[in-house]
Each structure stands twice: as C-alpha cells, then as structure tokens.
Amino acid sequence: MKLVVCAGPPSSGKTSVLKSVCGKLLQRENKIAYLKIDTQYAIEDEIFKKEFGIPTKKVYTGDLCPDHVNVLILGDGLNWAEKEGADVLLVESAGLCLRCAPYVEGGLGIVVLEVTSGMQLPLKLGPILSLADAAVMTKIDLISQAEKEVFRAGINKVAPNVCVLEADALHGIGISPLVKMIERCPEIVGELRLKGVPPLGVCTICIGKKEIGWEKHFGILRALEGDLFYRGE
C-alpha cells in the first residue's frame, strides 16, 4: 500500500488536484481508495465515489484538530483501504492547522497552495510546507508571472528540498509529475510515524509522541469507526 497525504488551506484546490491525480492513476491501472478528514462538512468522498467508483470514506473531527484525528485513525484507514483491495490510499486532510503536518514517514506528503492567496503565503507556513515532498501551486492561470515567481521563491526559501509543481488542476495541467511521484513512492511498511514533531501541547500527540494509531495514545481518542472515548489513568 502506498500512502499519499494531501494537506493545504481550505479551498486551495486539494480536491481538484487529487481528482486529477486519481483519474490519471486509475487510467494507469492503480487501485485507489480515498479518505477525507474534515471538521464538520465534506462531500468530497461522495464526489470521488460517484466520479471514479472507488471506495471512499470520510471522518468528521468535530472538536478535535484534524491532524490529531489523522494520527489516531490513519493506521485503521490503511487497514480499511487494504481490505477494499486498494494499492494507493489518498488522504485529504482539512489542513486547518498550519503548525502541524499530517505527513507520514515512508509516505508521500503533498501540500496544495493557491497562488492567489498572496505572495507571502509560503513564508507564513511551517511544517505543512517544509515537511512536504511536493508543493503544488494551483490556479496558476489567474496570476501574473511576477507574482507566481515570487510565490515560488517563497516556497524554495521555506522548503529548499521540496519538489515544486505548478498546476491548473481544473484542467489537469501540470499534474503528471505528481502521478509519477506517487508511482515511484515505495510501499509503506513497518511502524507508521509522523514525519515531523507536532507542536507543543498537552495531549500525547501534542507533546510529541509520533506513533500512529489510537492504541499508542492517551487522552481523548477515537478510532476510525465509533465515537470519542477517554483512555488514561
């Protein structure tokens, strides 16, 4: 199973990028499952199911931080995708907290940023950009060459090693390199761990425990299925 985690600010174009990617991966005979993590409203799972006929799932995180929920449920999510017969799991995160990064070691982390958010946006982002493997700049047809280049220079400054892609995802332009990156990405094996240390906080995820899976944590938890529960002493 390959794990692709896609994050980025709301309405930056994550879904359009993933739809484009999904279409191309399916054409190349990959089997895809799609998991959407959002706080209170999402219809993307239905869109993917309807358009591509692939297994989809969504999780509402309610009062919890979406990246927090991501850590708790991703292990279960991979098992679910496995059972569904997928060989690539696409995870789309709500991406509300820019201090966190939901990317997993051994998986592919994609951050989607719209160039129309202002030239300084990359400089304002932390790990969600600096720990990504690929940064996709979307809506490139709407903005001047100058602003595009300043935006890109900002990304390079924050994340010198990230692979920067420019895309007009609605029209599927500039998506192929991402598809290749996913195909080259190794299978995810062994214990799942976050790429980055989470920000300071008071729960076991927030204090920096990187293990994936609710079994590894204390406090207010949840599994992929079912409600929140408390585990502790």
Next chain:
Amino acid sequence: MMIETITILGGCSKSGDPEPVKEVNLKKGDVVSIVGPTGSGKTMLINDIELFASGDTPTKRRVLINGDEVLEEIRNNPHKNPIARITQHTTFLSDLPVCDFLELHAKIRQDGERYLIKKTLDLANQLSGENILLSSRMTELSGGQTRALLIADAVVIGNTPIILLDEVENAGIYKDRALKILRGYQKMMVFVTHDPVITLFSDFRIVMRNGAMEKVIKTTEEEKKAAEEVKRVDNLLMDLREKIRSGETIELKEVVV
C-alpha cells in the same frame, strides 16, 4: 540553455485520427498565431507547448527543444521552465506601488537590477499608450495598462524565451505597434487569437479544427499588404473608442473609409 527552436510533432485529433500537420517549427524571433473556431483545440495546443508534451497529454503531441526531447528536469521544474503564459484571466493581485512590485520580481529573478524596472515600465508604456507611473498602485491600473504591464514584466524581468498569449487582445493596446516592439526582443511569441491584425502581422498561423492542427499558413505577401489596410481599420476603431470615451461626438465623414 539557449532555445533556438521549438518543434511540435503532431498527435491526434479529438476523434483520434492522426493530425493533418505532422510537424511545426518555431524559431527564435518568430511571431505565430493559433486560430480556429471555439472548441477547436487552440488552448490545448498551447497547453501542450507549455507542458512540453511528450505523448502524455490527450493530444499525444510531442514538443521538442532544439530538436531534442525535453528533459524531465526541465519539464517538471517550474524554475527552469522557459515559458511565460498570459491568459485573459491573468491579472495582478498585489496592492503595491508598481515600482515596489517590479522590484520584488526583479530581486528574485535578476538580482534586483534597478534598470530593469525602468525598462519594464518603458515597454509597458509603449505597449499601452496610457501612461503608467512607477508610483501608480497596481490595483489602480486600467485593463489595458494591466495587460501591457503583464506582458512587459514577462518579457523584461521574467525574460523567458517563449511567451504564450491566450486571447489577450483588448482595448488599450495598439496591436501592430506592440507586435513591432515585441519582435525586437527576439522571443518566440505565440498568440491564441481571433484578431485579424495580430494574425496578419504574424509570420505564420496554425489553423485548428476538431482538436487537430489542420494546416499551417505562412503569411503571404498579399496578406502582409492587406495587414496594413486592416491595421488602418483597427486604428480607426481605436480612435473612435477613445473619442467616445472622452465624451466627443462622431461625424459620419470620420468613419467613411
């Protein structure tokens, strides 16, 4: 890398048939138009150029630089991409004075050389005819000024060897003059256009139909002469527009050609 030529190798039409045109070569300094009805595949063609398609787009075209396949490194690395594209939707979003804005771009592109800012502004002003000041705010620019500055910035500071212009013709630019000036920069300029002036002042035009390159027409000597007449009509319309905009009335004798 110096780009001397771009070669487009034909793929297939929307219905999957081989394209009638098998090969088109663009040389440095060429001005080329892409024409055809709406939905005929004009934008698809410049998408292919912009992406340096290698048989991996729906049209199956391939685009070569200097006769060679384009390295993935160049195709995938926006920083190395030698193409600037300006569409009818492209605009500036910054609310900065023009001077600060251009300086920001020059800083990351060309080590902030100050003379480039003046050079860009001069070119923009030559293109638009409505004077832009360095102190103007970007958001105060008119449609014509914005268009002119977008092009000038891409040409001078962006300095990309290939510029794709997707239906950017509109009010406020004297097209024939703009084309003459832009030719001086020795770029490859590719216009997607419905405009007779731009088309007839191009070196050749690619005619699109049903997603395919139907034929390539080199601008004939007769067309070049006709272009001068078309230009006169176009300029007449532009002058009329200016007069109407400034509240004047129009006399019949002004419009009898």
